Amino acid sequence: MGDFHNIFKNLRMQNHYTQGQMADLLGISRSAVSMYETGNREPDLETLEKIAKFFNVDMNYLLGSSVTVTSDNPEPSYEDIEQMIARGSHGFSAAQKMKLIQLLSEIDL
Template sequence: MKFNEILRILRRKKNLSQKDLGNKLGLAESTIGMYEQGKRQPDYETLLKIADYFEVTVDYLLGNKNSTLTNDPISDDPDLQIAFKEASVFSEEARKQTIDFINYIKEKEKKSGRTFKKKEN
């Protein structure tokens, strides 16, 4: 995967808009948009800020397959990678509906007694 795809996935995992992420990193919404479109690349210091914010390595952000998040279900599951890549072209409304559906399924699983493992940081 490329930096732009990885950034989009990480941002969406935290349920942040491009504007929200830009505010947290001290960047314009349009800058985040350009990064995610692959039309612009961050400088070294910004790359470090992004890695620090998402608690990943710069290697991971740059697509080094040997450097993944610990217990990251997206990195470890090709089906999830495909799903996120396909969802990247959804409209904002379709994305919101998809997130709502995932949250619905998660609640349904909790009610049925399924326990979830917490990600260790």
């Protein structure tokens, strides 16, 4: 699952949760959290969704997908912008995120 184990651990630590607290909040065992963080186990889709919702991030972000801007592709794609909004707009509701995406799609650059 790519870099999930590092991303998950970093999110947990940045938000100051212990492995035990994280396990309780997600409804999983502390050993599962530990194994996710060491890469010895991967979460199922349902647990991955719980983690993404808990941290208010996109599942693609958890899996290590990110925006790639290169000299061949200096502009982020529409999908990249959607992911950035999904990951970086913690204060927005889902409806507000969708409205922002809609507004951005209407801009003629």
